[in-house]
Every structure is written in structure tokens, then in C-alpha cells.
Amino acid sequence: MSEPQKPIILEEQGAIAIIRLNRPDVLNALDVPMAEAFLAAIQSIVDRPEFRAIVIRGEGRAFCAGGDVASFQRAAGHVAEHVDRIIRPFHEAIEIMAALPQPSIALLHGAVAGAGLSLALACDFAIAAENARFTLAYSRIGASPDGSSSWFLPRIVGLRKAKEIALLADPFDAAEAHRLGLVNRVVPVDAFEREGMALAARLAAGPTAAYGRIKALLHGSFDASLSDQLEAERQDFNDSASSGDFAEGVAAFVEKRAARFEGR
Secondary structure (H helix, E strand, C coil), X not given: XXXXXXXXXXXXXXXXXXXXXXXXXXXXXXXXXXXXXHHHHHHHHHCCCCCCEEEEEECCCCCECCECHHHHHHCCCCHHHHHHHHHHHHHHHHHHHHHCCCCEEEEECCEEECHHXXXXXXXXXXXXXXXXXXXXXXXXXXXXXXXXXXXXXXXXXXXXXXXXXXXXXXXXXXXXXXXXXXXXXXXXXXXXXXXXXHHHHHXXXXXXXXXXXXXHHHHHHHHCCHHHHHHHHHHHHHHXXXXXXXXXXXXXXXXXXXXXXXXX
């Protein structure tokens, strides 16, 4: 008997952690084992400071078509409990990932729907292939969003556009996703992985601890007063000034050379 297919594959490429969504036969639809395996992969990165960038991509024809709706139907009678077993580890993973200093990049192709779009929004960067197709999808099955999209989407596109995307759930293409600021770049299908890994390599060579402070400042800015934000900036800059990467960055600037950051 062949070994069961792993729903998540975690690979190492130098300082880059690559998380592959690996249910290609169902367009990487999220079910309980995949949600739990995704959480385990993210948790493993917490204790691996040698990883300095994270790439998330889907195997096969799509990034992620959302939740495994067929499994919802099979769970009739206890569907709420079944869905909760998917959402809890998925949400824990997203919360951990958002707080990590390592920048995360979503490589998007094919279907990017429902929980797949939520996951893409939670990543720090997103690069889309020209064939990527987006929809928030939840309202089409009479559900509300999960996976952080109700938090990230209005912050990226504004409240009124977020309501349109979430309530109508109309599909849109990669060019529109780029126009709305949902993705950073749109590239040809045969180039999107190469572009994504080049960005990951650039980030992996950067000041990882400083990246973490930058992410935290930006995420916290929406809920902070100007006074509180200024104080947070002061404290984080002081913390940065005590770091080895800061010393290296200053020396490289003065010496007019490229900095060699170690992520600390």
C-alpha cells in the first residue's frame, strides 16, 4: 500500500522555508488534516531562526480553492463542529505567521478563493501569475469569511470595496487584484515561481529582526494613537540600534558597500 499523500510539504531552500499546499486533486481545498499540517509547519518555523523568508504556494493547477466544501456536506449533522476543526488550527497558524519576523510570500496561480484568498491576504507579499483568479466566495455558500480576510481586506482596499468583494463574491482576475493592491506583482505563468523565489532570496538576505519590528509597527498602527505609535517607533528604533544588523548596516552605508545582514 502506498504512503498517504502529505497535505502540506515543508521544504528548505537555503534560508527560505517553502510551504507547499499539497492536495492538487481538489485544488488544494482546505480540510482538517491540511489545516493541522499547515499549523505544524508554521509552528516549526518559529524555532528555526535559520529560516529568514517563507514562501507559500499550491501544487497542481491552483493555489487554494478555499475550504473543502464536499467535506462540509459529508459532515451533515455536525458540520459546525467539523468546520471548527478546520478553522481553529488555520487561524492559529495565520496568527503565528503574521507575528513572525520572517517575511512571507504567497505565490498565486489558478484558483485563489475563500480561505485561499484569506491566506494570501495574510502573507506580507503576494505575487500572482497571469492565470490567477480570485473570489472571496464565502457568501456563495451562505457563510461569512474566516482566515483573517475580514481584517486584512478592508485595510488593503477600504471598507466599501471590501463589502463589495465579500458580499457579492464576484470573481476577478490578476490584473484587477493588482489594481486593488491585493497582490504586489502580476507575472507570466512561466515566470511567477522564479520571481517569487527571487523576492524570497532578497528578503532572506535582509535584516530579519528589523523586518519583524516593521511588520509589528504597521499592523499595530491602525489601533494606535499617534502618540502611542511614536512611542512604539522610538522603542523599536532603540532596539534596532542595539543589534548587530544595525551596526553592519551603518558600516556598510558609510563604507559604500552592500550590507551583509545576519538577521539579528
